Amino acid sequence: MPMSPIEHDRRYGELDQVMRAYVGQPADDTEDGLSAALTAYLRHTWHTRPWALGTAEAQLREYARNPPGSLRLRLGEFYPVPDVGLPESGIQDWLLLIADHIRRSVEQGEVPPPSVPITHWEWHARFPELGQFLGGWFSQDMPDEFGTEDDSHGAAVADYAATTDPQIVARLVGELRELLALDLDEADYALAVAELGMEVDPPTPYSPSGWLATVAERLGTPRPDYGPGAAPP
Incomplete structure (x- = not known):
């Protein structure tokens, strides 16, 4: 049975915001560096909804640790992660890497400085x-x-x-x-x-x-x- 809107938001709402930030952008995050997409998401969210960062980190980590099967995706019971140009086998590690970067940003207060928007998503979010x-x-x-x-x-x-x-x-x-x-x-x-x-x-x-x-x-x-x-x- 497909998810209701409130269930979607409760389980995947902020995860979806993170994924939208990657539309049209490479998912080229590394252990030592953030992609332009993640930098844009962090900058905008820090300055508008800082409380949402903890939710994003938790939803990313939960999804990576418990990925849905193809049947449940087809039934609409889980959020389908959009194609970000990575092989399917690398999606879980990438989601955990993003979660780690967000956690580090919150715990260490690493806030991207104010800037002109750098991605299509950031222009529309701002x-x-x-x-x-x-x-x-x-x-x-x-x-x-x-x-x-x-x-x-x-x-x-x-x-x-x-x-x-x-x-x-x-x-x-x-x-x-x-x-x-x-x-x-x-x-x-x-x-x-x-x-x-x-x-x-x-x-x-x-x-x-x-x-x-x-x-x-x-x-x-x-x-x-x-x-x-x-x-x-």
Whole structure:
């Protein structure tokens, strides 16, 4: 019988977060070094959910010591570890190695320093609402929905603002300002918006950071409520 969502989270929820950090990244952890994926997971989790590290270590170790058989995987009774490019015979040792690195990080206080995100997973973990905004409103389908005229980007921003709870909009504004505060080169801002799902260019004549700044200003300006029937002054 397949696991219920609460059972999945209780047994494998944080293990799943660790595995997601490895999507598209090599599982090249060694006894003496951490992969880019594990470094990204540790940095983000230390600075946002440090209490989850102990859970990750325990779930990784338990899974490695009691791996499921193929039948139980097919029945959905266990979490299937995604393909990370390692032979099946090496997965258990790799999971234990990751658990050891996480345990050492916690016990010795080895926290990766703040940094610009280094993996696709870390970009989305750090800027989740910005990923929703760029991936949802600025995909390659944007011209079909908002037209190809010069103000199509503005129409998409207006649609986001009109259809999104103001508290979520405020969260996006905070993420935009955090990204701009990183003070990256324009090439790095172009990479950032691409990692976060933007599949169209910023409108002319804006650079990526310039356009992000205009969006933050536009969405960060409160919309006054003049009351029923009242006209703006």
